[in-house]
Amino acid sequence: MEVVIVKDAKAGGELIAGAVADLLARKPDALLGVATGSTPLPIYDALIAKVRGGGVDASRARICQLDEYVGLPAGHPESYRATVLRQVVEPLGLPAEQFMGPDGSAADVQAACEAYEEALAAAGGVDLQILGIGTDGHIGFNEPCSSLASRTRIKTLTEQTRIDNARFFGNDIEQVPHHVITQGIGTILDARHLVLLATGEGKAEAVAQTVEGPVASLVPASALQLHPRATVVVDEAAASKLKLAEYFRHAYDNKPEWQGI
Numbered sequence: 733m734e735v736v737i738v739k740d741a742k743a744g745g746e747l748i749a750g751a752v753a754d755l756l757a758r759k760p761d762a763l764l765g766v767a768t769g770s771t772p773l774p775i776y777d778a779l780i781a782k783v784r785g786g787g788v789d790a791s792r793a794r795i796c797q798l799d800e801y802v803g804l805p806a807g808h809p810e811s812y813r814a815t816v817l818r819q820v821v822e823p824l825g826l827p828a829e830q831f832m833g834p835d836g837s838a839a840d841v842q843a844a845c846e847a848y849e850e851a852l853a854a855a856g857g858v859d860l861q862i863l864g865i866g867t868d869g870h871i872g873f874n875e876p877c878s879s880l881a882s883r884t885r886i887k888t889l890t891e892q893t894r895i896d897n898a899r900f901f902g903n904d905i906e907q908v909p910h911h912v913i914t915q916g917i918g919t920i921l922d923a924r925h926l927v928l929l930a931t932g933e934g935k936a937e938a939v940a941q942t943v944e945g946p947v948a949s950l951v952p953a954s955a956l957q958l959h960p961r962a963t964v965v966v967d968e969a970a971a972s973k974l975k976l977a978e979y980f981r982h983a984y985d986n987k988p989e990w991q992g993i
C-alpha cells in the first residue's frame with residue numbers, strides 16, 4: 733500500500749485526477765469506478781477542468797458506480813445514479829451508454845446485484861476505482877464486519893452512516909434510506925488500481941486503522957492491504973494519526989517521478 737500525504741483536498745484531487753489522465757492516455761476506454769459523497773469532488777473537479785482545458789481526452793472513458801441507495805424512486809436527485817450523472821458523467825460530456833450502476837429501484841434487489849456483478853465482468857473489470865472512507869472505516873457501503881470476500885449485495889447502513897449522510901437529505905435522517913446496494917469488498921479488490929482519498933480530521937482514526945491496523949472486517953477499508961496496487965491519498969488532517977507519517981512522506985518524496993501513483 734502506498735500512502736501519499738498531500739497539503740489539502742485540492743492537492744489530493746489534482747494528484748488523483750492526474751493518475752486518471754495518465755490511465756486514459758494509456759487506455760482511452762478505461763473503466764473508472766467512482767465513489768460519491770463529498771470527498772471525491774475535488775478529483776472530479778480537477779478531471780473535468782483537464783478535459784475542458786483540452787489536456788485530456790475522456791470521450792471514450794467508461795464510468796461505473798460503487799454503490800446505490802435502495803428504495804429511492806428512480807431519478808431521485810440524491811440517488812447515486814443521479815449524483816454521478818450530475819457530478820461526473822454529464823460534465824465530462826459522456827453519453828449515458830458509457831455509464832453503469834446497480835439498479836436501486838429494482839423489485840428484485842438480489843437479481844440487480846447479480847446483474848451488476850455480471851455487467852462489471854462483461855465490461856472487463858474496473859481499471860481504477862476511486863474510494864472514499866466512512867468515519868467507521870467503510871468503503872463503498874461495506875459497513876464494519878462486511879465479509880472481506882463479499883460481492884455486490886444489499887447492506888443495511890449503520891446509524892452513524894445515516895447520520896453522516898443526512899446532510900444530503902435536508903438534515904432529515906428519516907429521509908436517508910436504511911438499505912443500499914454496494915460492490916462487495918471482494919468486488920472492489922478486483923479493480924486493477926484502488927485509490928482512496930480521505931480528507932479532514934474526522935477521517936484520521938479510520939485512516940490510521942486502515943493503513944496501520946490489522947486487516948480486519950471490523951475496518952473494511954483495511955482490506956486495501958490485500959491489494960497489490962492500493963494508493964491512499966490523505967491530507968494533513970486525515971494523516972494526523974499515522975505513526976509512520978514521516979516514512980510515508982520520505983518514500984513519496986524520493987519516488988521516481990515516472991512511477992506516478
Ligand code: F6R
Binds near residue numbers: 799864865872
Ligand atoms: C459512497 C461511498 C462511501 C463514501 C464515504 C465517505 O459512494 O463510497 O464509502 O466514500 O461514506 O463519504 P464522504 O466523502 O461524504 O465523507
